[in-house]
Amino acid sequence: MDYQDELEKIRREKLKKMMEKIRFNKNGASLENPIEMNEENFDEVIRRNPLVVVDFWASWCGPCRIVAPIVEELAKEYNGRILFGKLNVDDNKLISLRYNIMSIPTFLVFKNGKLVDRIVGALPKNMLEREIKRHL
Numbered sequence: 001m002d003y004q005d006e007l008e009k010i011r012r013e014k015l016k017k018m019m020e021k022i023r024f025n026k027n028g029a030s031l032e033n034p035i036e037m038n039e040e041n042f043d044e045v046i047r048r049n050p051l052v053v054v055d056f057w058a059s060w061c062g063p064c065r066i067v068a069p070i071v072e073e074l075a076k077e078y079n080g081r082i083l084f085g086k087l088n089v090d091d092n093k094l095i096s097l098r099y100n101i102m103s104i105p106t107f108l109v110f111k112n113g114k115l116v117d118r119i120v121g122a123l124p125k126n127m128l129e130r131e132i133k134r135h136l
Helices: 003-022 042-046 062-077 093-098 125-133
Strands: 033-036 051-057 084-090 106-111 113-122
Touching: 033 042, 042 051, 042 084, 051 062, 062 084, 062 125, 106 125, 113 125
Parallel strands: 033 084, 051 084
Antiparallel strands: 051 106, 106 113
């Protein structure tokens, strides 16, 4: 194999990896922002990503609106290491029931497809970050 073939092989592998990341970008969110999760994509996102933090929220929830910018900051800071998602409990009642979401905001942490942590309440950034970083 000459160097041109080798370069082409590397290029195809990189393109394939990029396309896999873009697949979860259907709602226009960049990977540096939390992705919108719903009953259609929830299980796939959890299964395909090694570490996922899901913010269960609602538009009428004051504490949810307070932590939203914190979640966006953490998504940018941990881009490539943690995938952050947001799930509206009013629009996705089945998933909320499946995970017994009783109060919001609630953050569920999934590692390798398994639920490993539950963080309830509007925490300051440093406290939320400390809880999530334990799973890296």
